[in-house]
Amino acid sequence: MYLEVFAVGILAGMSPGPDFFVVMKNSLGFGYRVGIATALGIALALIVHITYTILGFTLILQQYPSLFIVIQIAGALYLLWLGWNAIRSAPKKGELNTDVDVEQKEKSSLQGFREGFLCNVLNPKAALFFLSIFSQFITADTAGWVQWIYGSEVIAAVGLWFVLLAIIISYPKFRSFYKKYSYWFDRLLGGILIYFAVRIMISAMKA
Template sequence: MLPLFAGVVMVAYVVPGPDWMVVLRASARARRFGFLAAAGVQCGLCVHMAAAALGVSTALLHSPLAFTALKLFGAAYLVFLGSQALWQSWRRRRVEPPPGEPGTELRPGRVFRQAFLSNVLNPKAALFFVSVLPQFLDPAGPAAVQVLVLGSLDIGLGVAWWALFVLLTSRLSGLMRRSGPRQALDRVTGTALVGLGVTLVATG
């Protein structure tokens, strides 16, 4: 069952989503920002894993009011991040970073915080831990322990995936020294984040 679960997890990571857009935008600025964003995403998953192990996620997703509130907050935050990226791409006057320091307008704490919140406020991440993961649990064993074990495997695979993702996408950081490619990436990721936020609201 573990190989099958690992395969499902990797498919979930490879399919583009909000985490992709947040990490990609940070990684394209500088490798260190990409790793910070990836760390924020995985720390967000740790919150979902702990909530699932304690039964909080199940209670949350079975409460229509609480689930709707989480969905709206998550969608609003994605739209906010996307709108912020679009605004930056449309600014007429941009301050170019000094050579060798692409993306100095970003702050490490802000990069981590944005990635962490985008994951924590994503109800689909919580849904994975209460709908997909339980299918791989042994009914004869303690559920909380199994959730922690499988959740840890999920997070470990994610660490490996994001490390590879950041190493590959950070090669774009050289292009980000020029405003043209930076504006293009901001527009692509910004539009994608806004679209994901709208889709999240529209999804039942």
């Protein structure tokens, strides 16, 4: 059972979603340190989701749908903000960039961590994801400590996957290719984030 839960966590992390594209964008644009920090931010946000799921907060969301809609809208607005900043990426103008320009465009690990955390913690689908996992592997007889082990497995699986993704994508050859076409990469990834934001908005409106 433990291996099954871990496998589900890995598969969830590998499926394309806002977290995946935020880690990809930060790793390509700013290197493995910022990419790994983004992955760790996502992992910390997963602890939040796991905690309120186990403590029964998901039941509160079910009883008060308006609260869930507020979370959906907040998450969509954050993704829109990330996507909008990405599609505003301007093409580099030859060799005009100075060292000061480069420093201004750098992103700190703390910024990457914050982006990863907010991207995941404001994702309303995370609550549904954990609810679906727990409904498959947990019964009324399942001990509390077993539930926390299951949750920890998912956190470890997703966190390790995104850390590995950040390291691989930060490989110099990937980054050199990205730098040549960063303008289009940023716009593409920004468009994907906006797409997810619009989907969440539509879901909230239907609710």
